[in-house]
Amino acid sequence: MNLTQKTLEIRTSPHILSGMSTDTIMRNVVYALLPVAAFAVYAFGLAAALVISVSTISTVLTEHVLCRLTKKESTIGDWSAAITGLLYGLTLPPGLPLWMVFCGGVIAIALGKFMFGGLGYNPFNPALVGRAVMQAAFPVAITTWHPAFTTDRFYNLPDSTLTLPFMAPVFKAVTTATPLAQMKFDHKIADSYDLAMGFVSGSTGETCAVLILLGGAYLAWRKMMNWRIPAAIFLTVIVLSEFFHYLKPEIYPDSLFMLLSGGLMLGAVFMATDMVASPMTSRGVMIYGALIGILVVVIRLWGGLPEGVMYAILIANAASPHIDRLVQPRVYGTGGVKRKT
Amino acid sequence: MSNHPDAAAKTLDTNEFIKGLWKENPVFIQVLGMCPTLAVTNSVINAITMGLATSFVLIMSNLLVSSLRHVIPKQVRIATYILIIASFVTVADYVIQAVSLDVYKSLGAFIALIVVNCIILGRAEAFASKNSVGNSLLDALGMGVGFTFALLCLGGVREIMGNGTFLGYHVLSAHYQPWIIMILPGGGFFTLGAWLLLFNYLRKRKEKISMQ
Numbered sequence: 001m002n003l004t005q006k007t008l009e010i011r012t013s014p015h016i017l018s019g020m021s022t023d024t025i026m027r028n029v030v031y032a033l034l035p036v037a038a039f040a041v042y043a044f045g046l047a048a049a050l051v052i053s054v055s056t057i058s059t060v061l062t063e064h065v066l067c068r069l070t071k072k073e074s075t076i077g078d079w080s081a082a083i084t085g086l087l088y089g090l091t092l093p094p095g096l097p098l099w100m101v102f103c104g105g106v107i108a109i110a111l112g113k114f115m116f117g118g119l120g121y122n123p124f125n126p127a128l129v130g131r132a133v134m135q136a137a138f139p140v141a142i143t144t145w146h147p148a149f150t151t152d153r154f155y156n157l158p159d160s161t162l163t164l165p166f167m168a169p170v171f172k173a174v175t176t177a178t179p180l181a182q183m184k185f186d187h188k189i190a191d192s193y194d195l196a197m198g199f200v201s202g203s204t205g206e207t208c209a210v211l212i213l214l215g216g217a218y219l220a221w222r223k224m225m226n227w228r229i230p231a232a233i234f235l236t237v238i239v240l241s242e243f244f245h246y247l248k249p250e251i252y253p254d255s256l257f258m259l260l261s262g263g264l265m266l267g268a269v270f271m272a273t274d275m276v277a278s279p280m281t282s283r284g285v286m287i288y289g290a291l292i293g294i295l296v297v298v299i300r301l302w303g304g305l306p307e308g309v310m311y312a313i314l315i316a317n318a319a320s321p322h323i324d325r326l327v328q329p330r331v332y333g334t335g336g337v338k339r340k341t
Numbered sequence: 342m343s344n345h346p347d348a349a350a351k352t353l354d355t356n357e358f359i360k361g362l363w364k365e366n367p368v369f370i371q372v373l374g375m376c377p378t379l380a381v382t383n384s385v386i387n388a389i390t391m392g393l394a395t396s397f398v399l400i401m402s403n404l405l406v407s408s409l410r411h412v413i414p415k416q417v418r419i420a421t422y423i424l425i426i427a428s429f430v431t432v433a434d435y436v437i438q439a440v441s442l443d444v445y446k447s448l449g450a451f452i453a454l455i456v457v458n459c460i461i462l463g464r465a466e467a468f469a470s471k472n473s474v475g476n477s478l479l480d481a482l483g484m485g486v487g488f489t490f491a492l493l494c495l496g497g498v499r500e501i502m503g504n505g506t507f508l509g510y511h512v513l514s515a516h517y518q519p520w521i522i523m524i525l526p527g528g529g530f531f532t533l534g535a536w537l538l539l540f541n542y543l544r545k546r547k548e549k550i551s552m553q
Contacts, residue, residue: 097518100518136521137520137521137523138521164516166513167514168517
């Protein structure tokens with residue numbers, strides 16, 4: 001404690017510091033994400049590599065330019081913009097035109113983070129804000145999926161990737177459906193082993209559940225991530241989907257499929273755990289995780305879209321300050337049981 | 342603007358017209374009438390129609406309120422204003438229906454909702470009920486033009502970005518990829534925010550220059 005500092009400093013919680021600085025944590029999140037990104041490049045080839053690099057460059061560049069414009073010290077050194085870019089890139093389909101990837105990265109930082117005052121003030125996960133705007137702006141391009149493990153993936157790009165800026169992409173190459181879309185529209189369930197190992201189509205980084213869980217386990221072990229959030233999400237999804245699967249097994253898929261398909265793993269482990277946008281108390285994060293789980297199951301089973309993890313997390317982000325207020329610990333000496341006189 | 346009734350009864354003040362265009366622009370400065378501003382500006386034709394209809398109602402109600410300002414009892418003035426406004430909205434409603442049924446259908450309930458547009462009631466209460474008929478007309482004209490201009494600003498950006506067209510004509514390359522979000526409600530908020538940003542920036546810069 002610095003003794004010369006005599007003025008009383010008033011700050012909002014949390015007050016107890018763990019001794020880890022923002023950039024240490026953020027750097028470790030990048031380490032945890034690197035295997036996922038590497039697998040994305042392995043599975044989807046050059047297209048995924050370009051999407052992930054452009055998304056990361058766009059967010060870091062936007063952060064730097066906006067800091068300069070507002071005459072602040074550039075905050076790209078804390079790695080948070082790089083994580084936003086990496087996560088945002090991992091949620092995109094591999095054949096998305098690169099100019100759309102870039103626009104989304106700019107929006108993610110400018111609208112999702114900087115508009116609210118930078119890191120620590122964003123009510124939503126910036127990566128998901130960028131993706132949500134892209135989804136609303138280009139609903140066709142962002143739901144056109146390319147098959148994984150094509151033989152020419154390391155030297156051939158899909159036609160759509162290099163579309164000129166602001167021009168409509170042409171999807172000539174073979175496109176495919178994600179396991180979730182197949183479940184929703186054709187009632188075909190993919191093999192669980194393929195889902196877990198990532199031998200299916202989907203967004204660049206969401207396919208390999210095992211690597212994502214390993215990254216999450218590393219972060220939880222280093223105490224850099226609140227493990228209660230993914231645990232609560234998984235538990236809720238398992239209970240709800242098993243219940244509906246038990247009622248109507250021919251319509252509703254089992255819980256293993258629900259867990260491993262789509263962006264649930266990536267979202268639950270890396271996005272719902274956004275430190276700024278999730279609640280602070282342990283009870284709060286349980287409610288938060290359960291809310292995400294319920295929303296994911298509801299959107300997937302009855303919504304118009306095959307996947308709902310993004311919207312589920314964004315809605316739960318919006319609710320998290322209210323959850324915090326709801327579970328606020330009682331201040332000692334106030335409230336409680338009234339004593340009989 | 343004079344608050345005392347009939348202080349400048351006989352003199353026409355052109356400032357009453359000018360102020361609505363820029364200094365007291367109903368949308369960009371007063372941030373009033375957000376419902377039509379956000380809801381019906383997804384195309385230029387909708388924006389123009391809404392702007393003109395609102396201007397018509399604004400002018401007519403301002404004229405009538407101003408000329409009846411000594412007759413209307415203070416206790417029931419709001420009800421009377423709404424009654425006057427609603428009559429002219431009905432006129433606008435039927436006229437739009439007769440001129441173009443397509444536009445009428447795409448505007449939907451928002452034509453009837455002009456009744457509750459707070460710009461109109463605001464001008465009736467704050468201006469027309471205290472000023473001469475001539476000045477009230479100028480005030481309504483200025484506010485109407487300012488409102489239409491603001492809607493056009495939003496509608497233009499949203500239609501060009503969201504559809505690649507302006508008034509239905511293609512202004513961008515045929516291969517342009519439309520940003521669907523711009524013609525959805527979310528795009529209305531984005532565009533309004535961007536315009537407010539621009540206008541606030543311009544105003545701040547002007548103040549800074551005039552201070553030096």
